[in-house]
Amino acid sequence: MDAIEVEGLKRRYAAEAGAGGDGFEAVRDVSFSVREGEIFALLGTNGAGKTSTVEVLEGLARPSAGVVRVLGFDPFSERSFVRPRTGVMLQEGGFPSELTVIETATMWAGVTSEARPPREALELVGLGGRTGVRVKQLSGGERRRLDLALALIGRPEVLFLDEPTTGMDPEGRRDTAELVRELRAEGTTVLLTTHYLEEAEQLADRLAIMQAGRIVTSGTPEQVVAARPSRITFRLPARFPPERLPLGVPAAVDGRVVTVKTHELQQALTELLLWARESGIALENLQARSASLEEAFLEIAQAGNRPGREDERAVTGVRA
Incomplete structure (x- = not known):
């Protein structure tokens, strides 16, 4: 009730x-x-x-x-x-x-x-x-x-x-x-x-x-968080070009820092680690974590602050 x-x-x-x-x-x-x-x-x-x-x-x-x-x-x-x-x-x-x-x-x-x-x-x-x-x-x-x-x-x-x-x-x-x-x-x-x-x-x-x-x-906190991708970040060795990354999902590269967003965290991380072992390289500062409520909240806040989003906000509201 x-x-x-x-x-x-x-x-x-x-x-x-x-x-x-x-x-x-x-x-x-x-x-x-x-x-x-x-x-x-x-x-x-x-x-x-x-x-x-x-x-x-x-x-x-x-x-x-x-x-x-x-x-x-x-x-x-x-x-x-x-x-x-x-x-x-x-x-x-x-x-x-x-x-x-x-x-x-x-x-x-x-x-x-x-x-x-x-x-x-x-x-x-x-x-x-x-x-x-x-x-x-x-x-x-x-x-x-x-x-x-x-x-x-x-x-x-x-x-x-x-x-x-x-x-x-x-x-x-x-x-x-x-x-x-x-x-x-x-x-x-x-x-x-x-x-x-x-x-x-x-x-x-x-x-x-x-x-x-x-x-x-x-929704539940778990449902709200699950709608956002997990994140893997690491630094590539200086001698290694980003183009050789094996991942089947898009990766954002900033200098030597690579960020991968994925809804299949285990699969992407397994693929990455196997590739690194076979290539004989070490991934510096490797971090893998699921999304958090804070990330979901900030993503919504940032999207709402961008121009031209009023119509989109009007149609994405859902009943709790």
């Missing part, structure tokens, strides 16, 4: 007074769904439309067009049915800086239905030893932990995490990832945005990458 359903979502920002024009369409006909108990990552460069999309799902904005359902309800017009069952971690919490951590959590629990005990929520995110510290004295990473604690205080069925680990140190990111996995195991549905692609690759059951307001690819 789907906890989140998005069909044909559009979000347009009106032009500023005196600016002229029809404004800016930040989200353009986006469709995807998130199953109950699933971690779904929404990725994209700055300005791709991620936050504009998530704000509609959180009920903070009305869509310009399309249908959005969270737990079966419209999160904007039926907010009273949705908000008590969801948790929201914005990019910035904006809590009063003079309050202590425990005072902030207690205040938030006071306006939250069926709230966890404040200290329990703080323990979940590793702030149990910082309860008496004022918010203004917290580090950036600790403030993000506090934001997460308050998002969890209502025991949400659906949790929205907008750049949850920004500003955290590696330990904080690791602890947060483990907590998100535990929440999924308990049945919580999680939709997150992040610029840490390794984090998305490790956490997400499925993901979608946005570019210029549209979803251009989606």
